[in-house]
Amino acid sequence: MTDPVHLHDGAVAIDGRPILRGIDLTVRTGDFLALMGANGSGKSTLVRALTGLLPLTTGTLELFGTPITDFDQWSRLGYVPQRAGAGSGVPASVWEIVAAGRLGRRRLFRPLSKADRAAIADALDVVGLAHRSRDSIARLSGGQQQRVLIARALAGEPEMLLLDEPTAGVDLVNQQALAATLAELGSRGSTIVLVAHELGPLAPLVSRAVLMRDGRIVRDGTPLADHGLPPAHHHHHEHADHPHDHGHAVRLSSPIEGGVG
Amino acid sequence: MSLHEILTLPFMQRALIAAVFIGLAAPAVGTYLVQRRLALMGDGIGHVAVTGVALGLLTGTSPTWTAVVVAVLGAVAIEVIRERGITNGDVALALLFYGGLAGGVLVAGLAGSGAATLQSYLFGSITTIDVTDVVVTMVLAAIVVLTCVGLAPQLFAVAQDQDFARVAGLRVRAYNILIAVLAAVSVTVAMRTVGLLLVSALMVVPVATAQQLTRSFRTTLTAAMALGVTASLGGLLVAAFAPPGADVMPGPTIVLLALAGFVVTWPIGAWLRRRQRLTAPFPADAGVPPLDHVDTEAHPHDHGPDCGHVAVRHGDHVDYVHGAHRHAAHGEHYDEH
Numbered sequence: 001m002t003d004p005v006h007l008h009d010g011a012v013a014i015d016g017r018p019i020l021r022g023i024d025l026t027v028r029t030g031d032f033l034a035l036m037g038a039n040g041s042g043k044s045t046l047v048r049a050l051t052g053l054l055p056l057t058t059g060t061l062e063l064f065g066t067p068i069t070d071f072d073q074w075s076r077l078g079y080v081p082q083r084a085g086a087g088s089g090v091p092a093s094v095w096e097i098v099a100a101g102r103l104g105r106r107r108l109f110r111p112l113s114k115a116d117r118a119a120i121a122d123a124l125d126v127v128g129l130a131h132r133s134r135d136s137i138a139r140l141s142g143g144q145q146q147r148v149l150i151a152r153a154l155a156g157e158p159e160m161l162l163l164d165e166p167t168a169g170v171d172l173v174n175q176q177a178l179a180a181t182l183a184e185l186g187s188r189g190s191t192i193v194l195v196a197h198e199l200g201p202l203a204p205l206v207s208r209a210v211l212m213r214d215g216r217i218v219r220d221g222t223p224l225a226d227h228g229l230p231p232a233h234h235h236h237h238e239h240a241d242h243p244h245d246h247g248h249a250v251r252l253s254s255p256i257e258g259g260v261g
Numbered sequence: 262m263s264l265h266e267i268l269t270l271p272f273m274q275r276a277l278i279a280a281v282f283i284g285l286a287a288p289a290v291g292t293y294l295v296q297r298r299l300a301l302m303g304d305g306i307g308h309v310a311v312t313g314v315a316l317g318l319l320t321g322t323s324p325t326w327t328a329v330v331v332a333v334l335g336a337v338a339i340e341v342i343r344e345r346g347i348t349n350g351d352v353a354l355a356l357l358f359y360g361g362l363a364g365g366v367l368v369a370g371l372a373g374s375g376a377a378t379l380q381s382y383l384f385g386s387i388t389t390i391d392v393t394d395v396v397v398t399m400v401l402a403a404i405v406v407l408t409c410v411g412l413a414p415q416l417f418a419v420a421q422d423q424d425f426a427r428v429a430g431l432r433v434r435a436y437n438i439l440i441a442v443l444a445a446v447s448v449t450v451a452m453r454t455v456g457l458l459l460v461s462a463l464m465v466v467p468v469a470t471a472q473q474l475t476r477s478f479r480t481t482l483t484a485a486m487a488l489g490v491t492a493s494l495g496g497l498l499v500a501a502f503a504p505p506g507a508d509v510m511p512g513p514t515i516v517l518l519a520l521a522g523f524v525v526t527w528p529i530g531a532w533l534r535r536r537q538r539l540t541a542p543f544p545a546d547a548g549v550p551p552l553d554h555v556d557t558e559a560h561p562h563d564h565g566p567d568c569g570h571v572a573v574r575h576g577d578h579v580d581y582v583h584g585a586h587r588h589a590a591h592g593e594h595y596d597e598h
Contacts, residue, residue: 051428074430081424088421090296090468093477100418104429109411136476139537149425156429 002065003028004076004160004191005050010059012042012049019045020215023059027160027193032186032205034223035195037212043195044082046212047164050193051079064159075104078158082165083146094140094148095133098123101155123154127181143174150181161185163194167202176201199223267501275395276387276497276511282402283451283463284493288471288485289409290447291464293440296420296478301354302339302441303461306448308358309335310457311365313449314382319372324382325397325449332445335361340441344434385456385512387497394453401450405443410482416440417478454493455512463489466519473523473530492519542574543587543598555597557588564588564595 005027012020020042027033035043048054050061052068061068064076078101101123102116112120124130127147132140137148146166153161167175179201186192186205199206203223211219267273287303294302313331317324335357342353369379381389390398409416419426419436427433444464451460471484496515503509564570564581571582580587580598588595 048424051424053424053427072430074428077428079425079428081422088296089298089300090292090478090481091472091476092417092421096417096478097421100414100421100425101429103414103418103426103431106414108415134476139476139541152425 003062004031004064005193006060006062006065007050008060010049010061011057012045012054013057014045014054018057018215020049023217025210025217025220027191029159029191030189031191031193032182032207033191033193034199034202034206034209035193035212036197036199036209039197041212042215043212044164045215047162047193047195051077051162075156076159078153078156078161080146080149080153080161080163080166082168083142083149091136091138093133094129094135094137095120095124097137097148098133098151098155101152104156119157120155123151126154126184127151128177141174143170143177146170147174147178147181150178154185158190160191160193163192165195165197167196167198167200172200178202179205267498272388272390273501275390275392277494278395279387279390279398279454280493280497280511280515281490282399282406283447283454284490285486286402286405286409286447287451287460287463288467288489289406289482290440290443291468291489292478292482292485293409293416293420294444295465295468295472296417297440299343300465301461302336303444303448303464305339305354305358305361306332306336306445307452307457307460308365309361310445310448310452311379311383312361312368313365314379314452314457315365315368315372315374318374318378319368325394325453328382328449328452329401329446331361332449333442336441336445337438340437344437381456382452383456383458384510385452385454385459387454387511390453398450398453401446405447405450406486408439408443412436412439413479413482455515459512459516462516462519463493466516466523467492470519470523470526473526474533488519488522492516492522539571539582540573543576543580556591557586557595557597560588560595564590 003026005025007023007025010020010023010025011018023046025046035046037043045054049056050063052061052063052071056068063071064073066073098120099112099116102112102119106112106116121130124133127150129140129144129147129151132144137145140148146169150161150163150166153163166178170178182192182194182202183205194202196202206223209219209221209223210217268277291300291303294300310328310332313328314324316331317327320327338357339354342357366379415426415431416436416439418429419431419433420440423433426436447464448457448460451463455463467485467488468481470488471481475481475484493515496518497511499518500509500511500514562568564572564583566572568581570588572579573582573587574580575587575589575598578589580589581595587598589598590596
């Protein structure tokens with residue numbers, strides 16, 4: 001079986017400014033991989049490069065054995081962008097957002113098939129939001145909106161799921177719901193790549209942690225025992241008065257988030 | 262003049278047909294423009310199309326077709342400016358708008374057309390359109406409506422989340438240009454009804470009205486199209502039934518009718534949103550330990566479905582909002598929650 005992702009010597013520049021350099025990354029089927037690192041270390045850039053949203057300036061990227069330039073089996077990929085644009089100028093129901101996840105498998109001018117509807121219902125079930133499917137997305141809390149975006153990716157029945165900061169701004173309860181969802185997918189054999197500042201409840205699920213720093217991969221292996229966040233700046237350990245200050249362990253969880261809904 | 266007499270006038274029949282088709286097409290595109298927060302794009306295209314009309318008058322070709330061509334070019338230019346994210350995109354758009362309007366008025370002057378000719382395009386003159394115009398209107402509007410409804414899943418996804426749509430394998434740029442072209446076509450189709458300066462209203466106002474009451478995209482789209490038809494037919498009939506001597510123009514009447522719909526709907530929407538916010542269940546998470554048990558002070562009042570206090574679901578029971586407090590029944594007394 002071909003690897004879902006094979007990136008060799010990848011580099012990405014945004015507006016001429018080099019962001020990622022010399023990235024070698026192979027994601028194997030069944031991996032539960034966490035891309036970690038400080039703000040600006042390039043982890044989100046890397047995940048966007050893996051989806052083809054950002055072009056490589058050098059290097060080669062193969063998805064499921066096909067060079068990215070020829071790749072067209074997009075339904076094998078499920079992408080969960082950072083939650084920013086869940087709302088828009090016109091109301092949209094939770095069901096409609098999730099239904100958009102079927103587009104990679106639908107033909108133009110055709111109504112939804114039975115299989116489409118079943119996949120949408122299943123995806124809503126997996127994230128535990130089936131009872132909110134008719135609500136406007138704007139009425140959901142941040143953590144619930146994040147779960148809707150995951151359901152949208154799941155509706156396409158992808159083999160690999162790429163999640164950009166799924167836990168950012170999500171309270172603990174919703175992070176646990178998220179972890180349960182991802183655990184379920186992992187046990188079904190899905191390949192999962194996620195970007196995270198800190199793993200929190202996801203830590204037990206991660207089989208492989210890739211640590212980024214300043215646009216390069218500095219560590220790739222099993223997650224460390226302590227909540228999976230390996231130290232990036234060794235000199236921090238010399239400061240006895242800041243034993244837990246890793247510089248990048250910014251807490252993004254907010255206790256207010258779960259308040260709506 | 263009775264309704265029957267009016268409906269048998271050939272020019273009125275043509276106008277009614279045009280009004281129905283435009284009333285459907287303009288809000289259909291408008292929904293996607295509002296979704297992408299480009300509500301004023303129709304207005305911009307309208308200004309650019311003035312130059313197209315003037316070029317038609319100057320060269321002696323049909324202003325409708327020159328307007329379609331120039332409006333499409335203008336719409337694609339607006340889309341490119343938007344996509345490139347050129348700094349101060351709104352200023353760049355403004356330059357395009359004013360250039361289009363000023364150029365149009367200037368060229369129309371060169372063509373020797375009087376202000377009255379240009380005005381019929383700026384503010385509409387639906388009762389003067391001929392059979393060819395009606396056929397062109399019907400065909401173009403039908404194309405716009407069928408595309409907007411038939412490709413709704415794709416257009417919705419692209420407008421909702423471009424990154425996701427791209428990774429789903431959709432050709433995002435092609436869909437963006439498609440929307441721009443559809444908007445340009447609707448503007449030129451609608452220019453004979455409500456006029457280039459007011460066409461944007463028919464694209465945006467029904468959508469703004471519909472979303473006061475809707476929760477999903479599809480109902481918004483459908484309701485906006487229904488409201489668009491109601492406004493354009495209603496405006497036309499109001500103008501037709503105006504007392505003799507009063508010169509009521511159909512274009513502005515249609516727009517004012519659409520706005521009246523918004524004015525009526527907005528308070529209902531505001532009330533519904535407030536009500537939804539007040540009655541949204543209080544969070545009750547299994548993982549969070551309950552707060553300490555606090556009794557209310559002696560409470561002379563029994564809370565119930567009709568007590569007038571807002572009842573809000575809280576986990577497995579109901580809290581009653583009492584001033585700044587939340588009262589939950591507990592045996593014979595109420596707890597503070």
